[in-house]
Amino acid sequence: MKANWAGVFPAVTTKLQENNDVDLLATQRSIDRLIQSGVSGIIVLPMLGENASLKLAEKEKVIRAAKEVVGGRVPLLSGLAEVSTEAAIDTARKFQSFGAEGLMVFPSIAYKSDPRETSEWYRALAGGCDLPIMIYNNPIAYGVDVTPEILRTLEDVDQIVCIKEESGDIRRVTDLYNELGDRFAVFCGVDDLILESLALGVTGWVSGMTNAWPEECVSIFELGRAGKFVEARELYRIMTPAFHLDTSVKLVQYIKLAEHLVYGAPEWTRAPRLPLAGDEREKVVSVINKTIASLRSRSSKAA
Known part of the structure; x- marks a missing residue:
């Protein structure tokens, strides 16, 4: 399975x-903006x-619209979140027919599977579709941890090519490489751990705040990947308060609000998520506006 994924994947x-x-x-406009800003x-x-x-039907429209605007410039993946193995395989096949070129696969979203069940979930899905797979590992949110030991049981599944590492434990990156070498691409899945993860050897980043600040996030990634940590730290420190918003249960509202304030994108979310209000909104707006001002000041000094 040829899927040499690397770089920033918002x-x-x-x-x-x-x-x-x-x-x-x-x-579509937001996707084109991201690609023009250098995401991979x-x-x-x-x-x-x-x-x-x-x-x-809405997911189909989103994938087809994304396929149209991406136009082969970068790989197009879709998230896949289902309850049963049968439903996951059926959805994977549909997403491929809509134009997805790869899948970022959640564990079962309604059942906390044990290690044997987790391994079989991903093995069965890979056997039921033709797309390369990125494992979405977020035990904090979903209660299922795809450990290095579980990944060892999936080494022979060629379609599983990557893991989005979001356990929150920075030591896990090294544990993955020690256990599995370079068998799987390792992507950082936490915005406020990206520079630390790059220092430990990750080759990709699934990022939330890149939606708002793609050029800055690509710059942090490229500087870190090149080992230019002094330069990367200066920008990373400016961005980290906003990156912390990516780890909240309300990250959807927070990141959409950041997009709205940075470049005017709509901030609406679907219930039960509600628009931010009151003190919470003021605090998030303050973080975002401070980041905007700091980046503007940095740009002026550079000029």
């Missing part, structure tokens, strides 16, 4: 209109893209 937010309809044009791949329908809140 987990793209699904833009919505105030009336709750999917805004395909705004979504696109992931639609991640958790950040409100995957679980969309109907299948």
